[in-house]
Amino acid sequence: MRRRTPPSCPRCSRSAAEGVEALYRTLPAVRALREVGYRLEAIPESVALILPVVPPSNPRAADEEALAAILRRAYDGEPISRD
Numbered sequence: 094m095r096r097r098t099p100p101s102c103p104r105c106s107r108s109a110a111e112g113v114e115a116l117y118r119t120l121p122a123v124r125a126l127r128e129v130g131y132r133l134e135a136i137p138e139s140v141a142l143i144l145p146v147v148p149p150s151n152p153r154a155a156d157e158e159a160l161a162a163i164l165r166r167a168y169d170g171e172p173i174s175r176d
Contacts, residue, residue: 110173125170
């Protein structure tokens with residue numbers, strides 16, 4: 094299979110988070126986990142399932158507190174951030 098080279102783009106220097114945000118603005122996609130029936134009470138169980146499979150090479154620390162914070166932001170549909 095032949096690979097296609099993406100067209101050059103003056104905005105291609107955006108971060109991955111900025112690219113995902115731009116994509117969200119163009120799609121009629123849900124932003125919040127609560128919109129798909131995820132329950133806030135499920136966060137501890139989700140963290141327990143995710144934590145063991147986070148690869149050691151993950152660029153961010155992935156402890157229980159960090160994962161729970163990510164899931165709370167996703168539950169509320171907060172924009173992706175780099176912090």
